[in-house]
Amino acid sequence: MQFTKAEDYGLHGIIYLAEQPQGKVTPLSEISEAQRVPEKFLAKIFQSLSKSGIVKSHRGVKGGFSMAKSAEQLTIKEVLESIQGPYYIAKCLADDDHCDKSGECPVKQLLQLTQDKILEVFEGHTIADLARWQKALVE
Numbered sequence: 001m002q003f004t005k006a007e008d009y010g011l012h013g014i015i016y017l018a019e020q021p022q023g024k025v026t027p028l029s030e031i032s033e034a035q036r037v038p039e040k041f042l043a044k045i046f047q048s049l050s051k052s053g054i055v056k057s058h059r060g061v062k063g064g065f066s067m068a069k070s071a072e073q074l075t076i077k078e079v080l081e082s083i084q085g086p087y088y089i090a091k092c093l094a095d096d097d098h099c100d101k102s103g104e105c106p107v108k109q110l111l112q113l114t115q116d117k118i119l120e121v122f123e124g125h126t127i128a129d130l131a132r133w134q135k136a137l138v139e
Contacts, residue, residue, distance in 0.1 A: 009037045010045040010083045018071035018127045027064040052082035077122035089115045
């Protein structure tokens with residue numbers, strides 16, 4: 001299992017946005033440059049984040065994005081799932097019909113335990129946590 005570039009870029013973009021003063025509209029080009037993320041790719045990611053109600057999109061000359069939810073209340077899981085959809089580490093966990101061994105597979109049980117732990121971590125940490133960790137790393 002690996003994070004996709006979209007998930008990685010999306011989290012970095014949201015961290016940057018969360019570090020801005022509350023209500024500030026930040027241009028996508030600024031987020032892209034600060035996080036060293038391709039702007040066109042980030043635009044698609046932020047479109048998904050906007051549709052999910054995680055960020056607000058502001059049009060016009062002074063357009064950009066602002067946080068729609070508090071970084072303290074916004075979980076990592078919410079961000080990741082708004083970018084990629086429900087989080088599954090294996091296809092068999094998303095769809096019982098994917099495998100003919102579904103009801104009798106010890107590997108599926110192991111994968112389910114693993115996924116539960118990963119989701120527990122993603123649900124137990126917020127964007128504010130990541131912003132604090134980033135700040136501590138650069139100090």
